Amino acid sequence: MIQARLHKLLTVTMAGTLAGLVLAVAALPLGLVLGLGFSSLAAPYSELPEHLVTPPTAQRSELYAADGATLITSFYEENRVEVPLTEVAPVMRKALLAAEDARFYEHSGVDLRGIVRAFTANQGGPVRQGGSTLTMQYVRNVLSGDPTLSEEQRKAATEVSTARKIQEIRYALALERELGKDEILGRYLNIVYFGAGAYGIGAASRRYFSKSPADLTLAEAALLAGLVRSPHTDDPINGDADAALRQWSHVLDRMVETGAIPAAEAARARAEGLTLKTSSEPDDCAAVPEDRNDWAFFCDYFTTWWNAQPAFGASVDERHRTLRRGGFRIVSSLDPKVQRDAQDRVLTVYDLDSPHALPTAVVQPGTGRVLAMAVNRTYGVEPNPAGQQNRPNTVNQLVAGGDGIEGYQGGSTFKMFTLLAALEAGMPLNTHFDSPSRIVTRWPVSGPVSCGGQWCPGNANPEWMDGDRTMWTAFGRSVNTYFVWLTEQVGADRAVEMAERLGIVFRSDDDARRARYSARDWGPFVLGVASTTPLDLASAYATVAAEGIRCTPLPVNSVADRAGRTLDVARPDCRRVLDVDVARAATDAARCPLGDQSAFGRCDGATAATLRPRLGRPVMGKTGSSEGYGTETVVAATPQLVVAAMATNPDDPRDPAGEQAQVGVVNVVGGILGTALRDQPVRDFAPPTEQIARYGTGRGD
Structure with missing residues (x-):
């Protein structure tokens, strides 16, 4: 022994x-x-370090399209x-x-x-x-x-x-x-x-x-x-x-x-003998399939979202390491069919090397899930010709903003925020105002839009826009002087607050300062002088389409860890930010610009009259042209889907998209909606009450 x-x-x-x-x-x-x-x-097994008993090896994470089968890319260190x-x-x-x-x-x-x-x-x-x-x-x-x-x-x-x-x-x-x-x-x-x-x-x-x-x-x-x-x-x-x-x-x-x-x-x-047949696994957003390079812009947005989630770590670096080592199976919200159709349609307006871009976002009301992000650019770091920061190659987030991209002026699409603020303040859809060709306001400015030192904007088409208007007809015809007057009645600060409540992010330092310190005096805000992005606009209008339920934009359907456990982080983050009747009233007015008809038959005139007949289903939204037609924007929403597209020059805002660009943008937005909803049931918007339509909510002050 x-x-x-x-x-x-x-x-x-x-x-x-x-x-x-x-x-x-x-x-x-x-x-x-x-x-x-x-x-x-001979140490006892029970005293072994936990990582020896259950080794936490680094595992690559895989990002799939919404079908759960199409691999977009992988993230890994090992x-x-x-x-x-x-x-x-x-x-x-x-x-x-x-x-x-x-x-x-x-x-x-x-x-x-x-x-x-x-x-x-x-x-x-x-x-x-x-x-x-x-x-x-x-x-x-x-x-x-x-x-x-x-x-x-x-x-x-x-x-x-x-x-x-x-x-x-x-x-x-x-x-x-x-x-x-x-x-x-x-x-x-x-x-x-x-x-x-x-x-x-x-x-x-x-x-x-x-x-x-x-x-x-x-x-x-x-x-x-x-x-x-x-x-x-x-x-x-x-x-x-x-x-x-x-x-x-x-x-x-x-x-x-x-x-x-x-x-x-x-x-x-x-x-x-021995013959190698090598293959490399995709890694990160630059390694999406070569023939689907456009997916990389969505992938880039996904990584930004991931790096903002506290559930994955205390810092951005820690969250990024978690993604690259954690072995997650992520089913994204990217719909390959909707994405392909959106990208193809964008390229019918501008090619990959055009100085102008058409960043486009597709969002689902009620969940915030992002189904597509298209733009006529190549995702990559290859050098561009001198002076062309974002064409034809870029890794900048032209659709969602961030990393130096502040956005583009949304023009009259911002009239929605004044409309909502007025409805919330108790003013009815039937609010009348005799809209002049030009209106002199109380807000002091200098320059070509100044009349004796006061801001005095005018209507782009006086013959078609001037006269007695209501919220329905003023929104349908995009009457500047009506909405400037309405902003004076309700307060510019309320319109600014409404925009932020619905998800508009002020990425420009100048815009952020104005919103924080001088919103009361920011009258021009109603005409969309602030910078925004297609994703922000789509999300804001999706809130209205979802009857006041605001959902944070979400690029995932599910996230499972290496053990197969589904994480709560993929659940939509939604909350009510508008009264149901206020949202329905705004929707009723917003049917007018796109050739649809309000529940009360009060639409008369539209800036994109062909969209509703072409789509063949109820739709609401808005067109927008910034000063000098620098940008041309279209947002269109159904109860199931919202599309926003903005024609702009990302490298030179002094190079206008031009008035003629709006037709192409309307066709792109309407076409994306039509194809994406082809096999889905036709759903109508619920009408607002007659009270808010004719008399207001009674909450005015």
Whole structure:
């Protein structure tokens, strides 16, 4: 009994000592090891670090289109796909064991015979063989690759020291007592690095041979097994191909020596040779399928959304690392059919190299989900001609704004916010005003729109716009003087607050200052002088179409973690911001500009009269032209879908889109709605009460 125990202790002692020698460190002092005792080396499994019991390996996250099957792209730091051992070709297992640990199924985590062999082989020259078992290598890989540890902690896990080696042995012995050999082998295969950015056998077999690990041949398996020893230098794609072939031949020899395969099989493998069939996995937004480059703008918006979610970390950097290492399966809201149709239609107005762009957003009322983001630009960082910051190549967010893109003037689409503020203040849709060609206001300005120092805007088409108007006819004909007067009655600050309430973001510093400090004096706000984006406008009008329910724009349908658990973060973030009757009243007036008819038959005149007849279903929205036709904007909404598009020059706002651009924008917006809703039921808007239509809400002050 004592003899057996002493032999066991000496075995562990020699294992640690020789392993230290192989690693070119001082031999473990015998007195130290005896002092530690066997029980200290053989740590209980329950005391193992949690990341060894359940290794938190970095996993790539995959972003899919709304159909859940079309891959948009992947995000990863380590290209890795978990594969069960049963789905790995038996020959791959044999090759790995022959190369790294032929006695794997015989030892208990530490192989004294293997350490002695390595020690003997390495005498009198540089270290060529290691004494670590596959279990010990697994421990080292987990500790060095643990994404929850700091860089310093990961380096400490692989330092060349006696203390680290003792710890590695203790952990390996504990794992072997609790986990089956196949479990350890499967874990190892899923964590080890094979070079060329491929972590784990699943990624490696695809990277080098474009196949699943279940289909690997003997020759292919031998190559992969040989890469484990020096993956950073010997991979045949980016490193030393000759060294990789030498290792390949060595593995075949070892497989014969260990009895894993007959010599004849090795000979056949050599005779057949080895052919790489490499493939690379998409990574990040620049790696969407080449023929669907337009998806990258949506992908870019998704990453911005992700990086703003506190659920994924305390900082933007931490959230981004979580995406690239967390193994999430993300089903986005991008509808490939709607996106393709939107992109194709945008390109009928402007080509990819046009100085003018038509950023377009498609949003779902009631959820905020973004179905498409189209623009006539190529997503990429390739250099552009001098002076062309955003064409033909850009990674700037032209559709949603941010990262230096403040947006574009929305023109008369902003009249919606004054309309809503007036309705909310108690004014009825039937509010009459005899609209003059020009109106002198109380707001002081200078320049061409000044009359004696006061802002005095006029109607673009006096003959068609002037005269007695109501909210219905003034909105339908886009009568500037009516809405400027209405803004004076209700207060410009209320219109500004309404815009922000519905999701308009003031990205321009000047706009943000005005909104915060001088909104009462910002009369021109009603005519859309503030910068906005198609996504903001679509979201704001979607709030009205959803009867006052504001939903934050959302680029995902579902997010599941690596364990398959669905996360709440993908739920729509919606809240009521408008009274139902106020929203319905605004919708009733907003049917007029697009050729539809209000529930009270009060529409008379439209700025885009062809849209409703062409669409063939109820629709509301607004057109907008900024000063000098610098931008041309169209927003159109049904109960199921909202589309907003803005014709502009993103690089030079002094280069106007021109009045003639509006026809093309109307056709794009109407066409997208028609195609997207072709197979959906026709839904009408609920009418407002007669009270708010004729008499107001009674909440005026």
